[in-house]
Amino acid sequence: MKKISINNIIKLRLKSDKSQKGFLNSISKDVEIKSEGGGNYWIRSLSAMNNAIKLNSTDPIKDKITELLGLFVPSLTNQTKDMYQRNLNILYNYEDFDLSKWLPDNYDIVSKTNKKSIIYIETIPVQITPSQIYTFEKDRKQYVGAIWFVAKLEGYNISELGMFAEALFIYLSNNFDQNFTVFSQNCFVVDVLGKQEVSYQDLIDDKIPKILKPTLELIKKLS
Known part of the structure; x- marks a missing residue:
């Protein structure tokens, strides 16, 4: 095994005893276990949160909200719309957050x-x-x-x-x-x-x- 992420460690805990070894083998073979909860799915909101900490300002969060709202066009698939909306929901949670609490x-x-x-x-x-x-x-x-x-x-x-x-x-x-x-x-x-x-x-x-x-x-x- 080259590496295992915390997220995959958590996934393994949720598996049944019988399926844990198979899951671990798939990781060992570098088979990517993908889900809509994966890192890329949340990249827009998480990157904005990262930049907010870096700059000590919620401006990156507000800017990302504006950017995502501009991406909603009629041609989007429902899956993409859901992804954008879920990222927006995260950003709305923190657009006026007091970063000094953290x-x-x-x-x-x-x-x-x-x-x-x-x-x-x-x-x-x-x-x-x-x-x-x-x-x-x-x-x-x-x-x-x-x-x-x-x-x-x-x-x-x-x-x-x-x-x-x-x-x-x-x-x-x-x-x-x-x-x-x-x-x-x-x-x-x-x-x-x-x-x-x-x-x-x-x-x-x-x-x-x-x-x-x-x-x-x-x-x-x-x-």
């Missing part, structure tokens, strides 16, 4: 270039792709945080969002352990469709169970 007062965006996006956890190569990473200073100490926007049509439950948060913490710990301390409250996952938010601090406080590593142990047994 972010420290002053922060610097960090490039993801040259950062390890595939990290071995329990010997399994897990692909971790945060939306934006940033550094900031607090009480004269240097910290790193990140935000990860995710979306799935049928929604994520809170434990599944915890898997993203746990993976995000591991990503930051592996890529920034020398010069920065990972700030667990700013290790943040947002389900933009369900409007749910989870931080790694929620896992530390036992508000959400840690199920990532036990699931990876299951994958090891199935491999």
